[in-house]
Amino acid sequence: xxxxxxxxxxxxxxxxxxxxxxxxxxxxxxxxxxxxxxxxxxxxxxxxxxxxxxxxxxxxxxxxxxxxxxxxxxxxxxxxxxxxxxxxxxxxxxxxxxxxxxxxxxxxxxxxx
Amino acid sequence: xxxxxxxxxxxxxxxxxxxxxxxxxxxxxxxxxxxxxxxxxxxxxxxxxxxxxxxxxxxxxxxxxxxxxxxxxxxxxxxxxxxxxxxxxxxxxxxxxxxxxxxxxxxxxxxxx
Numbered sequence: 001x002x003x004x005x006x007x008x009x010x011x012x013x014x015x016x017x018x019x020x021x022x023x024x025x026x027x028x029x030x031x032x033x034x035x036x037x038x039x040x041x042x043x044x045x046x047x048x049x050x051x052x053x054x055x056x057x058x059x060x061x062x063x064x065x066x067x068x069x070x071x072x073x074x075x076x077x078x079x080x081x082x083x084x085x086x087x088x089x090x091x092x093x094x095x096x097x098x099x100x101x102x103x104x105x106x107x108x109x110x111x112x113x
Numbered sequence: 114x115x116x117x118x119x120x121x122x123x124x125x126x127x128x129x130x131x132x133x134x135x136x137x138x139x140x141x142x143x144x145x146x147x148x149x150x151x152x153x154x155x156x157x158x159x160x161x162x163x164x165x166x167x168x169x170x171x172x173x174x175x176x177x178x179x180x181x182x183x184x185x186x187x188x189x190x191x192x193x194x195x196x197x198x199x200x201x202x203x204x205x206x207x208x209x210x211x212x213x214x215x216x217x218x219x220x221x222x223x224x225x226x
């Protein structure tokens with residue numbers, strides 16, 4: 001089944017403790033992206049990647065890192081999480097420049113205390 | 114940069130009534146346009162998309178949307194709403210020369226019995 005898999009689904013952590021949210025897609029998509037969803041703000045792009053070893057900042061990249069060493073994986077790294085990064089995170093992938101529409105993962109609800 | 118406005122934060126309709134969700138976009142040329150639906154606790158699912166050609170596009174679950182260039186709008190419609198349509202709906206726009214998909218803030222749909 002074609003899908004984007006994120007892990008974990010839920011995560012509670014403490015301020016400053018490094019964490020990684022994994023994202024993997026099995027559709028051989030070139031494009032992958034991370035979004036955060038906050039009430040009243042919709043989805044805001046954090047980082048995106050147009051292919052292996054090619055990443056770029058979205059609208060809200062501060063406090064996040066990404067890497068794209070393999071086509072299928074696009075992990076999101078929070079080196080020193082803070083409470084304002086409490087949010088619902090989505091990973092998405094697409095076969096072309098957004099034209100195919102994104103396939104989204106099920107989301108990761110992160111709480112930073 | 115492109116942007117999307119969904120003027121209605123929350124809409125309530127009765128089951129069986131018609132539905133129209135509004136979406137206005139800002140973009141220098143003709144973008145790719147999308148509607149996504151998010152059920153509670155779920156990721157986003159693509160309902161329909163517009164690339165070019167016929168300005169009335171059909172999607173899944175009985176939804177359709179009409180692209181109106183003169184009004185920079187891409188409104189979503191359904192002739193008869195079902196209780197299972199209660200969800201949050203997001204309009205999105207993507208440029209044809211980049212991978213920068215922008216989302217509206219979303220419209221939450223409540224369906225009354």
